[in-house]
Amino acid sequence: MLDVGGLVSGYGRIGVLHGADLTVGEGSCVGILGHNGMGKTTLLRTIMGLLPARAGRITLDGTEIQRLPTHARARLGLGYVPQGRLIFPALSVLDNLRFAILAKGTAEAAILEEILDGFPELKRLLERPGGALSGGEQQLLSLARALCGRPRLLLLDEPTEGIQPSIVEAMVERIHGLRRRGLSVLLVEQNLDFIQALSDRILLIQRGRITREMPPAALADPALVQEFVGTHA
Numbered sequence: 167m168l169d170v171g172g173l174v175s176g177y178g179r180i181g182v183l184h185g186a187d188l189t190v191g192e193g194s195c196v197g198i199l200g201h202n203g204m205g206k207t208t209l210l211r212t213i214m215g216l217l218p219a220r221a222g223r224i225t226l227d228g229t230e231i232q233r234l235p236t237h238a239r240a241r242l243g244l245g246y247v248p249q250g251r252l253i254f255p256a257l258s259v260l261d262n263l264r265f266a267i268l269a270k271g272t273a274e275a276a277i278l279e280e281i282l283d284g285f286p287e288l289k290r291l292l293e294r295p296g297g298a299l300s301g302g303e304q305q306l307l308s309l310a311r312a313l314c315g316r317p318r319l320l321l322l323d324e325p326t327e328g329i330q331p332s333i334v335e336a337m338v339e340r341i342h343g344l345r346r347r348g349l350s351v352l353l354v355e356q357n358l359d360f361i362q363a364l365s366d367r368i369l370l371i372q373r374g375r376i377t378r379e380m381p382p383a384a385l386a387d388p389a390l391v392q393e394f395v396g397t398h399a
């Protein structure tokens with residue numbers, strides 16, 4: 167479904183991705199692991215069109231999208247949950263969701279009902295300002311917002327960062343549920359249990375390139391984890 171080849175991007179004169187290659191098959195979940203600063207967020211932002219690709223190709227279901235603006239990529243089925251839950255803190259939960267639906271331009275009531283059925287935790291918080299939610303609740307809102315666009319492939323950037331274990335479990339359940347309904351996922355994550363629970367394949371990113379692929383079971387090997395994951399570049 168997603169095919170990325172030779173992707174190059176960065177910030178100003180700083181190169182970050184130096185020819186990244188990866189694929190995500192229809193209905194599958196691919197996890198990306200790597201030390202801090204290796205380019206995981208940059209990879210997702212470039213796929214979503216928030217950063218321009220300087221070279222390389224991004225193909226979604228056979229259509230080249232690397233030159234399309236972000237909203238066109240969203241219309242073709244890409245959804246993005248950025249790191250750090252970029253919700254509107256002053257808007258209520260309901261208005262945060264409405265805003266996302268407005269951006270999609272589809273019938274509000276039907277989508278709202280569908281989304282809230284999947285997020286019972288948010289249903290009782292609809293009038294509360296987004297900024298007054300706990301970190302985990304904000305993360306669920308951020309996920310719910312991305313789903314308002316009815317994506318077929320979801321790009322998830324460290325969804326468990328700074329949230330309590332019970333919400334991590336809820337996120338795993340939620341994402342499993344979405345996958346059962348056919349959603350594909352590209353997941354950047356430092357939480358090894360989370361990435362192992364969700365991914366069919368795990369890719370390692372080192373200095374802006376995908377250098378290795380491994381099955382999720384390989385994360386049981388502490389030496390391997392020590393070598394490729396962690397906080398030091």
Ligand SMILES: Nc1ncnc2c1ncn2[C@@H]1O[C@H](COP(=O)(O)OP(=O)(O)OP(=O)(O)O)[C@@H](O)[C@H]1O
Nearest residue numbers: 177180182200201202203204205206207208209249
């Ligand atoms: N807006 C920016 N301007 C300049 N350099 C940036 C910018 N954002 C990120 N970088 C640099 O690009 C490199 C890759 O950053 P990126 O956020 O993609 O890494 P990451 O693998 O997602 O790291 P982390 O796990 O810490 O989120 C880093 O060296 C970072 O300092």
